[in-house]
Amino acid sequence: MTKCPFSGVTLSPGAARPGPVSFAQICDVMPIGAMTCDLTTFTIDYANPYSIELLHSIRETIGIDPDQIIGTSIDVFHKNPSYQRELLSEPGNLPHKARIRFGDEWLDLRIHPLPEPDGQVRRALLVWSIATAEVLKEQEEYRLLRMIDDMPVAVMTVDPATYCITYANETSKRTLGQIDEHLPLKAADLLGASIDVFHKNPAHQRRLLADPANLPHNARIKVGPEVLDLQASAVRGTDGAYLGPMLTWSLVTQQVAAEARIQQLAHYDTLTGLANRTTFREHLGAALARGRAGLGLLFIDLDGFKIVNDSHGHLVGDALLRHVADRLRVACARPGMMVSRLGGDEFAVLTPEIAPADLAAFAQGLIDTLVAPYQVETERCLEVGASIGIAVAPEHGDAPEALLSRADMALYSAKAAGKRTFRLFCTEMEVRLHERVRLEAKLRAALADMDGLFLYYQPITDVRTRAVTAREALIRWHHPGRGWISPAEFIPIAEESGLIRDLGAWVLRRACEDAASWEDGARVAVNVSPRQLGTGTLASAVLDALFASGLSPDRLEIEVTESALLGDEKAGLADLRRIRDMGVRVALDDFGTGFSSLAHLRAFPFDKIKIDGSFVRDAVQRPDCAAIVGVVADLGRRLGVTTVAEGVETQAHLDLVIAEGCSEVQGYLLGRPAPRAADLPRIADLTAPFPTRKTA
Template sequence: MERHQTSKLLRMIDNMPVAVMTVDPDDFTITYANETSKDLIRQIEHLLPIQAENLVGTSIDVFHRHPEHQRRLISDPANLPHSARIRLGPEALDLKVTAITADNGDFLGPMLTWAIVTREVAAEERILRLAQYDTLTGLANRNTFQEWIEDRLAQPGHRMAVFFLDLDGFKTINDTRGHGVGDAVLRIVADRLRTICSAPDLRIGRIGGDEFAVLLPDDESARAETLAGQLVAALGAPYSFGDHVNMQIGTSIGIARSPDHGDTVEQILSRADIALYVAKAAGKGKYTVYEPIMGDRIREREHLKADLRAALQTMEDLFVFYQPIVDIRTREVKAREALVRWYHRERGWISPAEFIPVAEESGLIDQLSRFVLHRACSDAMRWEDEARVAVNMSATQFGNGTLAALVREALAKSGLPAERLEIEVTETALLTAEHDVVGDFQQLHRLGVRIALDDFGTGYSSLAHLRLYSFDKIKIDGSFVRDAVTRPDCAAVVKAVADLGRRLGVTTVAEGVETVEHLERVMEEGCSEIQGYLIKRPGPEPVDQPRVMEINRLLQARQARV
């Protein structure tokens, strides 16, 4: 009867869908294997030195290159139960070992239940990779990058530097050329980061969107600054693939060091982000190391943003001043450049160099530009000399398909003839999305609006831009004009541009003419028109003069009290 029960039990185990084996704890030979075990062995026989039919009586060591650890485990019931996952070539096996004991508690030997889990492991690895890495670029995601920082912080005497990178101009490419092109650019950015950060101790991550990060496991200033410079140069090189050529973006970088700038993940990341904010505010394409005072600057900038938004609601403290552009020989006013001015009730007059970048980064630039454009067209209608009015447009407003409609609206509302309006564009705008800028220029020209290239000579490819675009006017940057008196190279640039303008039939304007010496030099070099303090400083329209004079009187009185 007992033999019958044992036979019945073995048949049941043989037919179980679970692979079962027993092992002699003394010599580690396999004493029993059910049919499911043999079926699984047949699937992996090519990886083993045995066949399924010879499994019983074979040492359990055949599953391990280094079986010493396995032997120690299965020979002592105190180590059991035990679970393990082992690799056998490309296959993964799950093992669970339990102790078989007699009625009196004596250890009879280990029993193994096991399975081939290669597919399950592959699925787990895919899920883990999705949880740890960015699917688009293959770089570590934000969570993984933070874990790297945590691991570094846990090391005694740690030093490190964390770089936060944000792509300058990427949004324009993404919005105007489509997300497919934007994704391709992000993959190229990731490849360039891998090339620059190829040292084995550097870690790279994509934090989200167009933000990336680099972990440098030391805080050596020279190495950090060298790396930052390399990153700015590499990511600022043109991007070309398929039909998309010479797309230009850049990067700004904020750097925080530990332990100097913080000793927690939150502190380090937030301070690297603050440094990034300051780098972008400084003109982009730059890197900045965190300083404690930066937090105060950012809070001030946020207050300024809120105040500018409030000013745009009422328009009471926003003004448009005008500076004439005159014929260099007759001094006839040919145009007046519209320049926005903002009076802040507590801080006084805010420099455009301070609030224009705030408007651009906060999305207020469209509202501000609309105010200036409408006001300029309306004011120009009252000018008896019927001079043209020149209005600067931000780089962010080119290439998104809305500029022509904005100009058409301002002309229709004011009644200003299109030929009396000049739209000024800096070379910075031309670096964002060349094909889309061409489309904007074509629409403006069809309206009859003139286009001027402002600050010529300060961009990256001025002569190429003159070849690609049809300009009606070239404005030579004031830095060349001022230095032309003492520096022959600057004088040569002024002359070359003036000569080029004559050949192209384009008016050339010398900006920043402040002294008689400046005037004489640009006349010698052949410029067509001039603009600067020597002729006249920017000033308000007659309708605004009483208010501006009262503001200045109040400011003088306030200063006197101080």
Template sequence: MFEALPVGAMTCNLRTFTIDYANPCSVELLHSIRDELPIDPNDIVGTSIDIFHKAPMHQRALLSDAAQLPHKARIRFGREWLDLHIHPLPDSKGRVTRALLIWAVATAEVAKAEEEYRLQRMIDDMPVAVMTVDPGNFEITYLNEASKRTLNQIENLLPVNASDLLGRSIDIFHRNPAHQRALLADPRNLPHRAQIRLGPEVLDLQVSAVNGTDGAYIGPMLTWSVITKQVAAEARIHQLAHYDTLTGLANRSTFRDRLQDKLQVEDARLALLFIDLDGFKFVNDNYGHLVGDALLTSVAERLGRCCKAGDLIARLGGDEFAIVMPDAGEEEASELAARIVEAMRSPFDQSGGASLRIGGSIGIAVVPEHGADLHLIQARADMALYNAKDAGKNTFRLFTPELELRLNDRVRLESKLRHAVEQREGLFLYYQPILNTVTRQITCREALIRFHHPLRGWISPGEFIPVAEESGLIGELGAWVIEQACLDAASWTDGARVAVNVSARQLGNGTLQPTILAALLKSGLPPDRLEIEVTETALLENELDSLADLRQMRAMGVRIALDDFGTGFSSLAHLRAFPFDKIKIDGSFVRDATTRADCAAIVGLVAELGTRLGVTTVAEGVETQAHFDLVRAEGCTEVQGYFFGRPAPMESLATRSEELKTA
């Protein structure tokens, strides 16, 4: 029987503790672990039993005491594990003189048990909650420690304690148990991932299929975590990425994406409105960004009240807004634009009692009449907006093909002007005299730029100066005017001053003062022979920085004149803010002064104001003897106008200029 056993069988003499029998399976097993033996497995009979144990005396004591037998143990033998059963073998007189050892190599079994133990510990120690469910009755069969810890955080949302969940139905986690059961019962639905809500909490759930070694479906394993804070954070990130943080409106990126989506719809029909606030920069600069931000928020609220459900309102940046009206044409868009213009005119009451007034200019393009391409429809709405602002602001304009032609003309003009500035070709300075009303002597000459193109001829300053300002060429063009005017004035023998106009775009950016200094040094012209003329409108755009520039120039000895006085709404405030050397009364008052008593009164009041302030007053637009007699009688210090001379070039350029006039 021992010879045929599939396990090892050996007998040990308990007097000598030597092996006196080993069945064939023992020898075969010993060959499988021969690296751990000090002898050849074939020579095992007659060998001491001590070779199998690290503590031979303990082993001998165990074998000698029949009271401890039978005995079962798992012992370590080198790198191997052996399962050992020891039974007493009594002789014919009942004395136990031998022992029977039934044994087998258990290394693989031990390894498997250890692997299962490590896996169990690993799952228990995972930071992610893990549960298993019986697919037959849908009861929870296992929870790791992370599950228990996580469930304790939301225990008030469960009908039972986390420690009592084993054996409970998985239904307690789902609002729709039937759907959940159908999902878990069929491995074809797995793996599956979903976010489910448990009261105010959000759970991230992943379900995987657990299969046996034969591939059969054992059941689902659920890994999950509470991600309420992460979901809130993701929602916040999404909000920041797609919506304006100040107004809550869609931002530029979201606006473009949604407009593009609407344009992709077959037979798309919509209206696009671009809105630009008029006067917002003045509010921001003079009242501060907090007031400016509150104003933008109020604007967004008014836009929302003007629009209907389904309209997309976006803040593109700064004081620029946009609206997309689905299924709307020119008529509906014009009605909305009119409502918005009217809404923007109403005062904006701020905390602290301040009441602010601004306006809104709007450009409109409609699909498909004005195009269906994203970039094209935006460009045409922008053209219409530019036209609205050019028309005096606080109004709206629809796109027309003529606007595009005008824009193309402007682009071509910009190219020509850029070439002229870079190459110094076709640019001339003309000068108009300014005279003392008593002596009639020339005290100053105003420098006026002229531009001649070989094909278009003479181009009006009213046409090319705005292009220079909008394209950024005004800085370089203005620098050339200042330098050339200083060089020309340095050659005048009568010692007259030269007056140069500066644009709003040249003020407030810190570049004007070094430009003037360089021109004075190059020409050698004394600073007090240079007058810089600024308009009230120019000061309004960036008043604080512009006044800082003027103070720097005044400190150099350059004279500062306030041009077009009377046309701005804060004239007296500007006189208080800066000590101008000269006030130039706008020509519109002078030209009408001989026929309108109110205009004559304004001329007289400004002249008297100049006398009291010790400031030179210049009457512009003097075209007749009657004009001159009136402004002199009213007390104006100096005069300028066609009556005393039209703008003309320097003598050295006069011949060439006349040739160009007749070309």
């Protein structure tokens, strides 16, 4: 048996033999470009018809005439002809494969040696095809693959039959490397691994991914302390057939923590960790919507917290609030109870159905818990009080705002009752609140019209000469409907409503105007509210009053209480220094009833100390009060400061304060408050009697 050298067909003995077939005849019918090249001249000496056809299709790109291809140098098929010739000169380099680009076209070229009978290679066969579409497809797939590899989201594909990972981008491997200590899988072993390692319920996951109707699907899964966001999508072929799932996932542990933090900030107080006002309001609304009777709302306000906060600093104040919150948590650790910090030093407690008597006992227990001393810092013990207002649903309101408002009214009543106590809302509180609102409106109108406001003056007398050295200006208000109203009632309203600034400015102007007309040249003493001090406006108000009246600055005394300095003490003392620099005298009023008295005397050079009348009135019967009067008088003498004994109502009082060394006295014995002469006719027309005791 023999084999045909061109066709490769085996011929059996006796079979009819085909005629001889040339190499060119074979190549002429090949459905691929075929050309031969003379390696001595590097020119093309044969090209099959398909080559001519292909060359015509890329004629513009390749830049040669396909019909003139025979005899053309093969240099046209390579950008580096010298390299190509060097390659073909050495038969040992063949066969050789190359991909060549002509403009937008790509050719796949394979070069094979054509040995002659003597074994020499003088010619080469070039087999080629246009690979542009294939190359573009490969490039597109490559670009897509690179894009997927570079995506910040982990991407994996899964075999739908075995549920094993068939592809994983670089982000998958990199991210898995951060959490593989929590998985029975290492990043290096990702390909071929089962996706069961990513889910606590593999059977459920497999059922989900098996049916493309379930996709896309999102899930958040926890791997140890880490959290993954996972999305499964269906990958389909060009015919729409389901090829399998693609998983995209990312490590969102920090994001989840941030979301939790945002939720915490939105619903809980950052300082104490208690529910904030918004959350409490929502919880209260939900509880009221359920319509259960006996729901209790307790408003808690700390007594004296501002003093602690201002005197010890905000860091200590914040620490104290955290301690208060901790005590409330323990005291309210009962089913159905909720504790909230509404803001500042205000807290609230919501209780489930509870009998009124039990609610009262619970409120008193909270007060007892909160007033116990606090160990806030090393060797520092602080005390605050607590006042509580209580409202009960539905009898005091079946809507959140109504119940909150009435609990607030009850709290205001508890504060007015002396603090460190609780009050249950009653309708009289609402009546009093409305009356207070009406009183504020009337006071505002009186200030606008200057109708019904008067200044009375009480003399301050030198104990030796009995001469009047000064007169204290005391404001009085006659209400058209209620008659004379005590300053103890309307001054707090003016302070809380902000009217005190205008009221204080009016008092300063009127007092300076009146004092300018006094023939005895006595000074005028004007009280300043704590709300006026530390705002930066007092000095300008004093200057305006002095300028308008023409009163000499040394004839004006500004009286401040120690409590006025317990706010922003630095700003308050700055205000006092400004007016003292003008030549105005400054007196410390009600000395002995406030806080840190000696510290205030050291911080500011007061011109006068006024001993509170409560010590003077009790001094005759109580040696301790007499001793306090004597100590303060001696302190004033050593500091070179005038001491005034207030509340001198009897001769015994006068004798005692003189004996103890006081410089001046003030009280009913030597002079009651009286209006200026110009106001006497108007006051005479008023029918209501004027209070006979000093109330401001």
